[in-house]
Amino acid sequence: MTLLKVRSKIWLEVDGEPVLGEGRERLLTLIEQTGSISAAARKMGITYRKAWGHLQAMEAKLGFPLVLRQKGGAGGGESLLTDEATQLLRRFALLRRGLNSEIDEKFSSLFPPSGD
């Protein structure tokens, strides 16, 4: 069993439907970093329409806005995450990171690399 590895996936659901997983986490993080939905979509290799659809679906399920659009400015305005979105993102990252280390630890104790 020396080449065995553990993999895991974690996501949040509302009413039994997925609302936040790694893909959407990345989308929100990229919007936060770039200040732009279209730049974030481009970096993810998806269309603006698709990114927008994800945001709409999330907002509808969560019941609060995730992105604020600010009009004007040289670049034609910026998209900012709401405080709720930032908080959700931070908490999800904490949940995921804490878990990954737990999983790795538990896995190494249950499946020791050398023999047995």
Added chain:
Amino acid sequence: MTLLKVRSKIWLEVDGEPVLGEGRERLLTLIEQTGSISAAARKMGITYRKAWGHLQAMEAKLGFPLVLRQKGGAGGGESLLTDEATQLLRRFALLRRGLNSEIDEKFSSLFPPSGD
């Protein structure tokens, strides 16, 4: 965020390919319980051929046999899990169960049910 729930999935890989997840765990457990690959397949709603394919794929990746067929007897022989398969199953169940409780705990502390 009152309706938010956490979901997770865990699986084992060999050389980057999935080898054991919940579905195959269930298949092995049913073979252990029924002593029969075809009875296990029936309970899972899959064909014998498909169940057999899963076993072959797992054995090839893991490098050890999972099922022993014993010929003869009134029912035409029995399929038994090997010691390695039993051990793998126990460890995977421990990994999964331990993790589920960690996840629930971490989730409730990060996403408290009543407000903020």
